[in-house]
Amino acid sequence: MWNLPNGLTLLRIALIPVFVVIFYLPTPWARPVCALVFTLAGLTDWLDGWLARRLGQTSPLGAFLDPVADKLMVAVALVLLVQADPSMWLALPAAVIIGREITVSALREWMAELGARAQVAVSMAGKLKTTAQMVAIVLLVLGGPVLGQPVRGMGYVLLYIAAALTLWSMFLYLRVAWPLLTAGPRGAADDR
Template sequence: MNIPNLLTVLRVLLIPVFILLFYLPFSWSYQAASAVFAFAAVTDWFDGYLARRLEQSTPFGAFLDPVADKLMVAVALVLLVEEHAQLGYMHVLLTLSAVIIIGREIVVSALREWMAELGARAHVAVSNLGKWKTAAQMLALVILLANPPQVTFLVIVGYALLIVAAGLTLWSMFQYLLAAWPHLSTDTEKK
């Protein structure tokens, strides 16, 4: 167990803390939950940096890191969808964005696993577009988690960033599917 792996495990362990803080009946609970989420997002970048810099990449870390990221984001999205239910049409935008983001993660994870079985995982490696998507998504979630579900300037900015993230999410998914299409469209029955 090295430092990058410990940071990844810490991110998973922070999920129940994050949920508890979000639901506490105090005026500061949203900000505290958002701070824990932001800290987890920073550890995500930091553990990857340390793993590369210290040459401490491990199979365990390669497996758990994306799982921890997806769990933290999915939990945040589910909490926000539930909490923002009274915001009418804005809630519909949040829900659609959450479905797109979570659905894309499932599709791309399955695609990467399948491509790895074919020995072609490099065709669906993380792209720069995925990094922009992640940045917009994380910033949106930090903003939305920190604020109560009311129509304010910051909440509108958070929604706008999440919609941008959902758009980039779809775009990156289509890029991954196009890169994998030659493998997906091969007729394996004839071989």
């Protein structure tokens, strides 16, 4: 249960408060360091999965924590970015991305209860979405020019691409789950 991949996932979760504190520091180096922390967290996301498969160290704890850590880091980063720049142009894709994560997480949990979780496994659209949103967040956290090049505009473009891919991947998940969602009563109590 306690292995290197799970340790990297826990490190990613531990980096969230570090990210928040650095984001609000009133120093010129805060944003670049914050972007570095987010990049490090993104790299641990890739590395922990690769190591878990390579070393044969997959575990139920890792399978649970990995997507939770990803969603927490992205949601916190998007909320901070919207708070720092409260515009509709940033809030809209942030709301789409966070809303999709909540919807797909609930869908996966429900499908797991039915024993059909494998039907809503991560798709290529989901992986492309994750890459676009991670790069977008790093660029938006940086905000200002990097090596004389404006990065904020590219961050917005990538965030909108990520939001579009977010909607597309959610549609793919819902399409797979739709027959079960519309199958009628299953005899189990619900939360409505």
